[in-house]
Amino acid sequence: xxxxxxxxxxxxxxxxxxxxxxxxxxxxxxxxxxxxxxxxxxxxxxxxxxxxxxxxxxxxxxxxxxxxxxxxxxxxxxxxxxxxxxxxxxxxxxxxxxxxxxxxxxxxxxxxxxxxxxxxxxxxxxxxxxxxxxxxxxxxxxxxxxxxxxxxxxxxxxxxxxxxxxxxxxxxxxxxxxxxxxxxxxxxxxxxxxxxxxxxxxxxxxxxxxxxxxxxxxxxxxxxxxxxxxxxxxxxxxxxxxxxxxxxxxxxxxxxxxxxxxxxxxxxxxxxxxxxxxxxxxxxxxxxxxxxxxxxxxxxxxxxxxxxxxxxxxxxxxxxxxxxxxxxxxxxxxxxxxxxxxxxxxxxxxxxxxxxxxxxxxxxxxxxxxxxxxxxxxxxxxxxxxxxxxxxxxxxxxxxxxxxxxxxxxxxxxxxxxxxxxxxxxxxxxxxxxxxxxxxxxxxxxxxxxxxxxxxxxxxxxxxxxxxxx
Amino acid sequence: xxxxxxxxxxxxxxxxxxxxxxxxxxxxxxxxxxxxxxxxxxxxxxxxxxxxxxxxxxxxxxxxxxxxxxxxxxxxxxxxxxxxxxxxxxxxxxxxxxxxxxxxxxxxxxxxxxxxxxxxxxxxxxxxxxxxxxxxxxxxxxxxxxxxxxxxxxxxxxxxxxxxxxxxxxxxxxxxxxxxxxxxxxxxxxxxxxxxxxxxxxxxxxxxxxxxxxxxxxxxxxxxxxxxxxxxxxxxxxxxxxxxxxxxxxxxxxxxxxxxxxxxxxxxxxxxxxxxxxxxxxxxxxxxxxxxxxxxxxxxxxxxxxxxxxxxxxxxxxxxxxxxxxxxxxxxxxxxxxxxxxxxxxxxxxxxxxxxxxxxxxxxxxxxxxxxxx
Numbered sequence: 001x002x003x004x005x006x007x008x009x010x011x012x013x014x015x016x017x018x019x020x021x022x023x024x025x026x027x028x029x030x031x032x033x034x035x036x037x038x039x040x041x042x043x044x045x046x047x048x049x050x051x052x053x054x055x056x057x058x059x060x061x062x063x064x065x066x067x068x069x070x071x072x073x074x075x076x077x078x079x080x081x082x083x084x085x086x087x088x089x090x091x092x093x094x095x096x097x098x099x100x101x102x103x104x105x106x107x108x109x110x111x112x113x114x115x116x117x118x119x120x121x122x123x124x125x126x127x128x129x130x131x132x133x134x135x136x137x138x139x140x141x142x143x144x145x146x147x148x149x150x151x152x153x154x155x156x157x158x159x160x161x162x163x164x165x166x167x168x169x170x171x172x173x174x175x176x177x178x179x180x181x182x183x184x185x186x187x188x189x190x191x192x193x194x195x196x197x198x199x200x201x202x203x204x205x206x207x208x209x210x211x212x213x214x215x216x217x218x219x220x221x222x223x224x225x226x227x228x229x230x231x232x233x234x235x236x237x238x239x240x241x242x243x244x245x246x247x248x249x250x251x252x253x254x255x256x257x258x259x260x261x262x263x264x265x266x267x268x269x270x271x272x273x274x275x276x277x278x279x280x281x282x283x284x285x286x287x288x289x290x291x292x293x294x295x296x297x298x299x300x301x302x303x304x305x306x307x308x309x310x311x312x313x314x315x316x317x318x319x320x321x322x323x324x325x326x327x328x329x330x331x332x333x334x335x336x337x338x339x340x341x342x343x344x345x346x347x348x349x350x351x352x353x354x355x356x357x358x359x360x361x362x363x364x365x366x367x368x369x370x371x372x373x374x375x376x377x378x379x380x381x382x383x384x385x386x387x388x389x390x391x392x393x394x395x396x397x398x399x400x401x402x403x404x405x406x407x408x409x410x411x412x413x414x415x416x417x418x419x420x421x422x423x424x425x426x427x428x429x430x431x432x433x434x435x436x437x438x439x440x441x442x443x444x445x446x447x448x449x450x451x452x453x454x455x456x457x458x459x460x461x462x463x464x465x466x467x468x469x470x
Numbered sequence: 471x472x473x474x475x476x477x478x479x480x481x482x483x484x485x486x487x488x489x490x491x492x493x494x495x496x497x498x499x500x501x502x503x504x505x506x507x508x509x510x511x512x513x514x515x516x517x518x519x520x521x522x523x524x525x526x527x528x529x530x531x532x533x534x535x536x537x538x539x540x541x542x543x544x545x546x547x548x549x550x551x552x553x554x555x556x557x558x559x560x561x562x563x564x565x566x567x568x569x570x571x572x573x574x575x576x577x578x579x580x581x582x583x584x585x586x587x588x589x590x591x592x593x594x595x596x597x598x599x600x601x602x603x604x605x606x607x608x609x610x611x612x613x614x615x616x617x618x619x620x621x622x623x624x625x626x627x628x629x630x631x632x633x634x635x636x637x638x639x640x641x642x643x644x645x646x647x648x649x650x651x652x653x654x655x656x657x658x659x660x661x662x663x664x665x666x667x668x669x670x671x672x673x674x675x676x677x678x679x680x681x682x683x684x685x686x687x688x689x690x691x692x693x694x695x696x697x698x699x700x701x702x703x704x705x706x707x708x709x710x711x712x713x714x715x716x717x718x719x720x721x722x723x724x725x726x727x728x729x730x731x732x733x734x735x736x737x738x739x740x741x742x743x744x745x746x747x748x749x750x751x752x753x754x755x756x757x758x759x760x761x762x763x764x765x766x767x768x769x770x771x772x773x774x775x776x777x778x779x780x781x782x783x784x785x786x787x788x789x790x791x792x793x794x795x796x797x798x799x800x801x802x803x804x805x806x807x808x809x810x811x812x813x814x815x816x817x818x819x820x821x822x823x824x825x826x827x828x829x830x831x832x833x834x835x836x837x838x839x840x841x842x843x844x
Contacts, residue, residue: 064545074723077702108735114701136839221611224566248539249550252566259566291545293639293721294593302702303643303725307734318755455543456599458623 042168043275044211045081047288048247050088050240050262051123054102056309057301059386060375061453063294067267069109070301070309071290075269076115077302083165085115086172088215088240088262089123097324098316098384100133105312109305111141119144119161121174121215123240128180131155131189144215146173147198148184149191160202169210173202177218177226199230211235211276220244220261227254235281236274238262245451249287258283265452266290297374310378317382325384326394326401332437335420336398339408343421346428347414350468354414357466362390363403363410389448392416417444506621507604511585513597516630517717519586526551526579526604526620528572535606535618536572537579539565542602542622548584549602549622553577567607587628591638592718594660597627631663631713634720640678640707642724645697646731646763651724657682657689657709668718669710678705678722697726729764730824730832732804738820739837742808746843750807757805759795760822760832767824769800774823774831784818787811788836808838815840 049072058065076082091106092099103126110117119142126134135154145157161172175195184192193201203212212234216223223239230237237259244261247270252259258281260270269288274281292299298306316322331337340360344351354360366387370380380386381403384394392409393399398420400409415421416436423431435441442459449457507524514520528535540549551563555576563571563579573579581604603619611617635656642651659666668689671680677698683690693707702725709718740756742748762769771792776784787809792802806820815838822832 066545074702074725077725078704078723080701108737112735112737221567245541248565249548250562250564252564254566287548289545293641294591295634295636295638296641300639300641300723304727304734311734315755451543451601455601458599458601461599 039273040275040277041166042211043273044083044165044168044170046084046086046213046236046272046274047076047079047082048086048088048238048260048262048270048272049266050121050215050238051090051242051264052087052106052266053090053093053125053242053264054099054385055265055267056102056105056312058292058299059453060299060369061389062455064291064455065267065299065452066292067265067290068292068299068301069106069266070303070305071292071299072266072269073109073113073115073305074300074302075288075290084119084163084170084172084213085110085117086213086215086238087117087120088238089121089174089217090125090240090242091120091123092125092129094125095128095130097319098321100129100137101312101316101319101321103129103134104137105308107137107141109308113304113308118142118163119172119174119215121145121172121217121238121240122157123217124176124178124180127176127183127190144172144174144202145176146202146214147175147193147195148179149193151189151191155189159198159204162206169206170213171203171206171210172213172215173199174215175199175217175226177216177222195226196229196231203232208232211274211281213238213274215240217241224252224254224259227257227259230257233257233280235276236260236272236283247285247287249285251283251285256280260285267452297377313378313383316384317379320382322382322384322387322402327397327399329396331393331396331398331420333419333423335424335431336422337393337396337400337409337415337420338422338425339392340411340413340415341408342425343414347468350414353466353468359412359416359466362412366390389453393420396420398422412448417441504620506623507581508623509583509625511624511626513627513629514585514587515716516587516590516592516594516628519584519588520626521582521584522624524581524583524622526581528579528606534572534609536567536569536609537563538567538571538605538607538617539563540581540602540604540622542583542600542624544585544600544602544624546585546587546590546628547600547602547624548586550582551604552580552582554580567609567611569609572609581622583622583624585624585626590628592630592632592634592720593628593638594630595626595628597625599623599625629660629662631660631716632666632711632718633658633660634718638720640693640695640720640722642693642695642722644727644731645695645724646727646729647697647700648729648764648766649697651695653693653695655691655693655720656685657691657711657718658687659713663713665712667712669712671707671709673705673707673722675703675705675722677703678707680707680709682709691720693722695722695724697724700726700728727763729762730822730830731761731763732832732834733759733761733801736833737835737837738806739835739839740806740808741839741841743843744808744812744814744838744840745810747809748807753805753807756807757803758834759801760792760804760834761801762824763800765800769794769802771802771804771822771824771832772826774821774827774829776818776820776836778816778818782818784812784816788820790820804834806836812838812840 057068092103122143122145138156142161143157146159163170175198184190213236214234215238217240220241239261246268247263271286271288273284366381369376388394391400392413392415400406418433419436424433509522511520537551542549552560554560602622607617637655640653645651657668671682677696679694681692705722707720711718773790789807791805795801818836820834820836
């Protein structure tokens with residue numbers, strides 16, 4: 001096995017993103033070392049990202065959160081010399097009205113501003129959006145889906161994107177190993193081609209000299225299994241697998257084909273240098289984490305992108321998107337939410353523990369954040385992503401609707417973990433409440449206290465803060 | 471056997487309960503079956519780098535698990551996996567799950583965690599715990615779904631010897647071509663360095679000029695930014711200081727923008743029934759804010775032309791109005807109303823001018839999508 005040199009390169013040297021750690025990987029980045037020959041003339045510098053899953057910017061729940069479109073585009077603007085900007089898709093995480101607005105906003109930023117992305121390898125989550133919204137918001141964007149043939153003439157996808165970079169022809173394709181089943185088939189919106197056929201379609205009219213890049217959406221083991229069947233072999237495969245939270249600082253190879261993964265949520269991007277020599281494609285790469293400033297309002301980032309995102313936030317409130325996404329689904333146990341005050345009647349000790357905890361004023365945390373222009377300055381209490389973790393029964397019938405209508409469900413009350421209590425209230429002996437969804441307590445906590453929103457969350461440390469019951 | 475090992479390991483991140491048992495009230499602290507890798511780096515002086523290595527006892531597991539990758543939730547941290555021989559030679563784990571990533575007979579697997587505060591803002595960080603995990607994959611797993619995560623926890627704090635307030639990064643934001651931007655922040659030594667003093671400050675970009683002025687017990691850092699070329703910029707400001715061995719560097723960022731701007735974007739798109747003119751109450755969201763940053767000119771804009779991408783004159787199809795924004799004298803709200811006359815979705819542009827055909831001009835992309843009349 002070939003050893004891969006790894007080194008930390010101080011960012012101060014290259015005016016790159018503040019505090020970003022460039023971690024060299026793969027083949028040597030020869031031009032970075034003094035006294036060594038210059039870069040190959042056909043070398044491409046590529047910025048890779050993917051699986052943003054609706055994270056337009058860090059939510060701000062925790063300090064030190066990475067990512068966001070504003071910081072990303074600031075990095076792109078500062079670097080000024082990326083040859084290709086590639087987004088691996090799954091821009092959105094769902095298919096509701098908020099996701100539609102996120103797709104529109106992201107499309108504006110990635111494809112409508114001065115540094116336009118060169119290709120979007122559309123992902124299964126993007127495809128799951130209502131077709132009218134998806135096709136409208138991505139109209140004009142360089143959407144690639146080599147193995148999808150659409151019936152709708154409004155479908156913006158193409159079999160490939162072709163670029164000419166300083167005389168080097170580059171072909172970019174995209175393959176979906178598992179498209180949403182409802183979208184493919186004889187009666188469905190798309191016909192899904194076998195990967196080899198999709199790949200042939202992506203390379204139509206290209207030559208041997210053309211550099212071949214392909215996004216592949218799927219689980220990484222399946223991506224590795226697919227690569228040998230892609231002929232002619234790609235110069236670079238960009239895997240989009242949500243299991244890869246961050247790109248790896250060390251690229252893989254399947255045979256001679258370099259394989260990198262895009263990471264998720266746009267927190268850490270991948271800076272890839274790619275060229276071809278007699279041994280085939282050669283790759284070097286560096287991680288580009290996107291940290292924010294602790295003292296700059298909003299953490300910093302491109303001011304124009306921040307304006308676009310602010311407009312999105314305000315529009316979410318103006319359109320009252322919150323009202324469109326609450327109370328949609330039946331509760332898991334079929335009962336109705338009653339509010340923590342009701343629980344207090346019989347569970348005084350547990351209620352006392354709750355009342356002393358931060359959970360009891362989780363809603364107020366949002367209200368306070370909204371009033372803090374340095375950190376937020378936008379309607380936090382109207383933004384569904386934020387509200388969902390600060391109330392009881394979000395998205396469920398009889399759950400939180402808004403503060404005026406359901407003040408008893410504001411904050412992270414008893415039923416957030418134990419489930420709707422109306423049946424229990426009617427017959428406590430018969431209808432015992434446990435943990436919502438039958439999961440382990442720690443699994444329930446990380447629905448909100450995840451690696452990004454509560455990076456220091458340790459169940460064993462935090463449980464004593466809310467300890468109650470037996 | 472494999473499933474029992476997997477269960478055992480998964481429990482390290484969950485609770486003590488056996489799988490399949492109904493959820494129970496949680497214990498105060500789970501006793502992990504597989505101890506996490508833990509290290510306390512203590513308080514790291516700002517500007518320093520620290521590293522720690524963990525030997526990963528793969529042979530303590532009752533089955534072979536292939537090291538795959540490592541993840542750590544820390545913006546200044548980096549971790550990697552390497553296989554090292556007794557002579558010190560080493561190779562890195564390639565994240566492909568292949569058996570070649572298993573240690574050879576004379577190799578051991580090491581996890582290296584590096585915390586580098588060099589490029590962080592000079593701000594104290596109270597001691598905190600960052601988490602991560604080492605991902606292992608079973609060699610016979612064809613799907614990659616039966617992986618395990620071996621927890622990693624590192625504690626550390628950061629101590630900067632100076633206090634930089636209110637801004638530890640100088641973000642000038644937008645800087646229009648006709649303007650200069652100014653920021654002031656203050657410097658002083660922290661409690662351990664109360665007599666710290668500060669000298670000259672230099673910037674890596676000549677567009678940022680910096681001066682340091684003593685003011686009682688603090689020093690004021692005044693920075694002036696010229697826009698330079700259009701686009702994003704980053705510079706580093708290095709401030710001489712008396713703290714032994716400490717290099718104080720602040721980042722400066724800005725974006726040079728044209729004097730004529732449309733906010734948030736020079737693009738307006740909306741849906742309208744094409745068979746009729748829009749009513750006033752239908753156009754509330756069809757606006758942009760336009761601004762002329764050049765104070766040598768009056769703030770008002772006028773429409774020079776409205777044209778389709780095919781060159782057609784579309785002026786008769788749209789009414790454009792401007793409303794000054796209260797308390798923002800150079801900003802106006804530009805609202806567009808469709809008046810009829812189009813037969814299909816249309817793309818074009820509204821070109822604003824400051825002075826008739828002499829310009830300068832601000833082109834705004836316009837897209838009108840055909841909608842059904844509700």
